[in-house]
Amino acid sequence: MIILKTEKEIAAMREAGKRHADILQRVALLVKPGITTAELDVAAEKMIKEYGDLPAFKGYTPDGAKTPYPATLITSVNEEVVHGIPSKKRKLQEGDIIALDLGIRHEGVFTDAAITVPVGKISKELNDLLMVTEEALYVGIDAVKPGATVGDIGFAIQSFVNKRFSIVEGFSGHGVGRHIHEDPYIPNYGKSGQGEKLVPGMTIAIEPMLNVGTKYVKILPDGYTVATKDGKPSAHFEHTVLVTETGCEILTKI
Numbered sequence: 260m261i262i263l264k265t266e267k268e269i270a271a272m273r274e275a276g277k278r279h280a281d282i283l284q285r286v287a288l289l290v291k292p293g294i295t296t297a298e299l300d301v302a303a304e305k306m307i308k309e310y311g312d313l314p315a316f317k318g319y320t321p322d323g324a325k326t327p328y329p330a331t332l333i334t335s336v337n338e339e340v341v342h343g344i345p346s347k348k349r350k351l352q353e354g355d356i357i358a359l360d361l362g363i364r365h366e367g368v369f370t371d372a373a374i375t376v377p378v379g380k381i382s383k384e385l386n387d388l389l390m391v392t393e394e395a396l397y398v399g400i401d402a403v404k405p406g407a408t409v410g411d412i413g414f415a416i417q418s419f420v421n422k423r424f425s426i427v428e429g430f431s432g433h434g435v436g437r438h439i440h441e442d443p444y445i446p447n448y449g450k451s452g453q454g455e456k457l458v459p460g461m462t463i464a465i466e467p468m469l470n471v472g473t474k475y476v477k478i479l480p481d482g483y484t485v486a487t488k489d490g491k492p493s494a495h496f497e498h499t500v501l502v503t504e505t506g507c508e509i510l511t512k513i
């Protein structure tokens with residue numbers, strides 16, 4: 260069921276989104292060779308608590324998972340696509356890329372957003388991957404307006420990516436707001452005109468995931484981390500977006 264948000268919920272999500280963007284930017288500034296993904300997780304949780312908010316992913320058991328997610332931040336390095344678990348053993352190295360994915364609970368509402376950032380100097384191929392994935396997110400957001408469908412978002416992303424990188428299948432964007440994951444499903448590829456119609460008051464997370472190599476992914480033995488099947492790198496960008504009367508508003512920005 261798609262939940263349209265009240266004015267009060269939207270106002271709370273707008274504030275949550277500002278805080279969210281601030282925290283993601285500050286965690287990104289900590290990314291450098293030698294830091295562990297666990298240290299980034301600790302920093303993110305501290306920032307959320309300083310705001311008086313709660314991490315949304317910690318303790319949350321998504322569909323299909325056997326155990327609750329154990330951390331605040333999701334850290335997916337290089338060939339890890341999404342859902343990487345922070346670890347004291349995972350030290351970042353020059354030339355890596357890391358996706359930082361965060362969910363925040365503020366006054367009973369949720370926002371969801373992610374960025375992928377370089378660790379020191381990265382290759383041109385990785386730089387292209389980050390730029391195209393981020394731009395794919397904004398192209399998807401541009402397709403959001405009342406009367407458009409979720410398929411229009413997927414179609415816009417797929418058309419823009421145009422086989423330069425492969426689009427991960429089996430993972431997608433989603434409604435967000437009253438829950439961290441709610442209806443509808445927001446595809447990263449597909450046909451225009453298909454799926455649910457967008458209506459003012461809907462709040463959705465759009466999150467393209469692009470791979471340098473194959474589109475196929477596997478789940479690692481920890482039961483959470485999704486990695487590319489061929490071990491080649493992957494990037495992920497995400498915003499929480501409100502459908503407005505005239506188009507849309509990105510909520511997870513400053």
Ligand code: MG
Nearest residue numbers: 371464466497
């Ligand atoms: Mg999400």
